[in-house]
Amino acid sequence: MNDTSDVVFQTRGLKRFYQMGEVTIQALRGIDLELRAGELVVMLGASGSGKSTLLNIMGGLDSASEGSVHYRDRDLTHASQRTLTEFRRHHVGFVFQFYNLISSLTARENVAIVTDISRDPMPPAEALAMVGLQARLDHFPSQLSGGEQQRVAIARAIAKRPEVLLCDEPTGALDFRTGIRVLEVLEEINRTTGTMLAIITHNEVIGEMADRVIRLRDGQVGDIHVNARRRPPSELRW
């Protein structure tokens, strides 16, 4: 894990400002961080500490104001929108709190939207089987529970075989039991495919399933904790 060739994301002095009229909001105030291939990272921090901003910049959805961000040997810092779009399309899977499924399409069709424009995707049915939805291929979102819809969203994110999976509050809208099931799916994908997994959450307990817990405070890295053992999601309680 300490080999520098394993570094997937590297940020140096990463800052993000938002100008709101006269006021400058400092969302990120200088982040130095490495995320490594295959690891499971949980990012904790109070509301407004900069978690989503950091994830969005690493995933190419947003750009830094100062500092740098690299994905492997690729400098994302000053990349054009076109380059960032290409980067997201081929390398990054996103999962958000709200599933963003298209209501008029079935589970299989929601996944196919992504696989149709990917280089080496898995068949949508295979991605849906990986999240335990092999019996729900032709269901529409309205016919699925919240947890099932989130699993369709995860299938959509992993079907292009991304090297990294970035999840922003993936269990935020789910009850305890359903949230655990979604975390089990995410952990299994990380463990069996080696996809680097970063999960943003407010829930401290979820940190116990990680290799490392990165805590943000006021736009900076507060501390990084390495877990001696990853606790399986089925053992988590909150």
Ligand SMILES: Nc1ncnc2c1ncn2[C@@H]1O[C@H](COP(=O)(O)OP(=O)(O)OP(=O)(O)O)[C@@H](O)[C@H]1O
């Ligand atoms: N588009 C934007 N315009 C202006 N300010 C923004 C924008 N996006 C984020 N911010 C501000 O940047 C700071 C960090 O926001 P961010 O969403 O990254 O925090 P967070 O830790 O993810 O919070 P939460 O847990 O509530 O989602 C906050 O003060 C927020 O108000």
